[in-house]
Amino acid sequence: MSSVKDFMNAGEIKKFSCGKNFGFLNRLFSRMSDADKAEKLRKIKDLVSQSETGRETLAFLEKNETKIVFEKSKGYGFYAPEKNTIVLNRKASDQDLALTLIHEARHAKQDKTMDNISLEMTPETLLKNGFMIEADACAAECVFAHEMMEKGNRSFFDAQQKSIYAPIGAAFEKEMAESGNANKAREAAMLKWYDLDVVRESYGDQYVALTKFAAEKWVEDPFTKSVPVKEMADKLCVDAQGKGYLSDPSVLDRPEKIMLDDCQSVELKRNIYGFCQAKKRGLDGLGLDKIFTRHYDGKVTTFLFDMNGETRSPVMTACLKRGAER
Numbered sequence: 132m133s134s135v136k137d138f139m140n141a142g143e144i145k146k147f148s149c150g151k152n153f154g155f156l157n158r159l160f161s162r163m164s165d166a167d168k169a170e171k172l173r174k175i176k177d178l179v180s181q182s183e184t185g186r187e188t189l190a191f192l193e194k195n196e197t198k199i200v201f202e203k204s205k206g207y208g209f210y211a212p213e214k215n216t217i218v219l220n221r222k223a224s225d226q227d228l229a230l231t232l233i234h235e236a237r238h239a240k241q242d243k244t245m246d247n248i249s250l251e252m253t254p255e256t257l258l259k260n261g262f263m264i265e266a267d268a269c270a271a272e273c274v275f276a277h278e279m280m281e282k283g284n285r286s287f288f289d290a291q292q293k294s295i296y297a298p299i300g301a302a303f304e305k306e307m308a309e310s311g312n313a314n315k316a317r318e319a320a321m322l323k324w325y326d327l328d329v330v331r332e333s334y335g336d337q338y339v340a341l342t343k344f345a346a347e348k349w350v351e352d353p354f355t356k357s358v359p360v361k362e363m364a365d366k367l368c369v370d371a372q373g374k375g376y377l378s379d380p381s382v383l384d385r386p387e388k389i390m391l392d393d394c395q396s397v398e399l400k401r402n403i404y405g406f407c408q409a410k411k412r413g414l415d416g417l418g419l420d421k422i423f424t425r426h427y428d429g430k431v432t433t434f435l436f437d438m439n440g441e442t443r444s445p446v447m448t449a450c451l452k453r454g455a456e457r
C-alpha cells in the first residue's frame with residue numbers, strides 16, 4: 132500500500148481523523164521506506180554512471196567509503212566531512228540529485244586532497260579556500276552535464292539552467308563551443324561562480340560566521356595557516372588526470388574574487404577584534420590587506436582599512452546596531 136487513496140479504499144474506512152486533506156496520512160505515506168531510498172539511490176547512480184565523470188565519481192566514493200543518505204534537507208544536499216557522508220534531499224528531482232551527487236562528491240574529494248575551511252586558516256585563506264571549493268564543485272557539475280549532453284541527454288544542463296547557477300553552465304558551454312577545450316570550459320565555469328553575487332555573498336556569510344568560532348578559541352591556533360592561492364589551486368582545481376585547469380590561479384587574488392559587503396565586513400571586524408584582544412596581538416599576518424569590502428555606495432576598500440575604523444557608512448552603522456543577528 133503506497134498511497135492515501137489505496138489505504139482509504141482498502142476496507143470499510145470512510146473517515147480517518149487526520150484532517151480533511153488527509154494531512155497526517157499524506158505525511159505518513161510520503162515518508163521514504165528503506166526500499167524506496169535504495170531504489171532512488173540506484174536510479175541516481177544509474178544516471179550518473181552514464182558519463183565518464185560520473186563513473187569516476189562513483190568509483191571515488193566507493194573507494195573513499197563515503198556514505199550517501201536521503202534526508203529532508205534545505206537545498207539539494209550537502210557533504211558532512213566529519214561523517215564522510217553525502218546527504219541528498221529526497222524531495223529534489225533525479226536530475227538535480229545527480230548534479231548534487233557530482234558536486235558533493237567533489238567536496239569529498241577536495242576534503243581528501245587538502246584541509247578545507249579549517250579554523251586554523253587566516254581569514255584571507257579561509258575565504259579564498261571556501262570560494263574556491265564551491266566554484267570548483269560547480270564546475271565539476273558542468274563537466275558531467277556536458278558529457279551527458281554529448282550523449283544526447285540535455286536534461287542535466289536544462290536542470291542547471293533552471294537554477295541560480297545557470298550562468299556557470301552557460302559559461303562552460305560557450306567556451307566549449309568556441310575552443311572545444313574541456314579544461315578551458317571548466318576554467319570559464321569555475322571563474323563564473325565568482326560573478327554570482329547572491330551565491331558568493333551567501334557563502335561569504337557562512338565563512339565570516341566561522342571566524343567567530345576561531346575567535347572564540349575553538350581551535351588551538353586560530354588564523355595562523357596561510358596558503359597561497361596557487362598552492363590551493365594546484366591541489367583542488369584539477370581534472371580527472373590531476374592536471375590543473377586554471378591557466379592563471381593568481382586571478383583568484385584579485386579584489387573582485389574576495390569581496391565582502393558592508394555587513395560581512397562589520398561582522399568580520401567584530402570577530403577579529405575579539406581574537407586580537409583575547410590573544411593580545413596585532414593585525415599582522417592575517418592577510419587583511421588582501422580581503423576587500425564593496426561598500427553600499429560602490430566604493431571598494433581593503434578590509435585592513437575597514438579594521439582601522441575609518442569607514443562608517445549608514446549600512447555599517449545599521450549592521451552594528453543589529454548586533455549578532457548576522
Ligand SMILES: [Zn+2]
Binds near residue numbers: 234238264265268
Ligand atoms: Zn558546495
